[in-house]
């Protein structure tokens with residue numbers, strides 16, 4: 001049990017990478033708060049974790065709203081007695097298209113869900129980490145988009161560039177408190193966002209175009225991301241901070 005007795009919040013855990021992370025954490029002994037706006041699937045993930053003898057709670061959380069993020073942290077401390085791992089995974093993107101065609105509303109939503117969320121998580125999780133006096137881990141799910149951007153996703157790519165920069169900057173600021181801050185940069189994966197990133201119908205022909213850009217020849221899976229997230233959150237990674245780990249089958253080499 002690599003996360004025995006740890007308490008984690010995973011945002012965007014009702015589907016995709018977040019669901020994979022939450023389930024993997026629970027398998028390894030963590031008590032997990034599923035924080036999402038998709039109540040139906042969030043509750044489903046909780047039921048599935050409990051059915052596998054894990055511990056989980058659902059908390060309806062819009063990560064772009066301070067009061068919601070505060071409530072998610074309070075859910076962790078109230079229900080499970082503390083907080084050790086904050087995974088900022090919830091994300092949103094507009095459909096792949098010219099950067100001149102993205103509306104101001106879409107731009108604002110993008111930065112609210114993908115960037116402001118990390119600011120809010122910092123405001124509400126870090127004081128708990130500090131008060132507990134046993135360090136903590138913040139893990140941001142950024143993207144290869146931060147390192148090797150694809151065209152026609154410019155504003156989305158910028159939010160992930162911000163997530164990487166925030167990760168490095170916060171890792172320095174919080175190191176004296178033994179709070180580690182790391183990121184994962186996944187390559188395109190088979191989740192709810194895949195077609196959005198592709199900007200074309202999800203057909204075998206179109207998939208081939210993207211697969212050709214990934215040296216190991218496949219898309220990332222929730223389990224790939226979850227295994228990396230497990231390692232980075234565990235004590236095995238005790239000396240790692242500011243690390244932004246590509247989980248990308250060689251895409252960024």
Ligand SMILES: NC(=O)c1ccc[n+]([C@@H]2O[C@H](COP(=O)([O-])OP(=O)(O)OC[C@H]3O[C@@H](n4cnc5c(N)ncnc54)[C@H](O)[C@@H]3O)[C@@H](O)[C@H]2O)c1
Pocket residue numbers: 011012013014015016017018035036037038061062063064089090091092113141142143144185186187188189190191192193194197
């Ligand atoms: N799938 C990919 O190809 C890929 C690649 C690199 C990075 N990412 C990143 O991985 C993360 C997870 O995305 P995914 O691919 O699993 O997609 P997904 O759509 O399957 O999951 C995203 C989850 O976030 C939730 N969410 C959206 N807005 C929210 C909000 N305001 N508050 C709370 N929850 C919200 C959704 O309900 C959903 O459950 C995102 O940050 C995404 O940018 C995805």
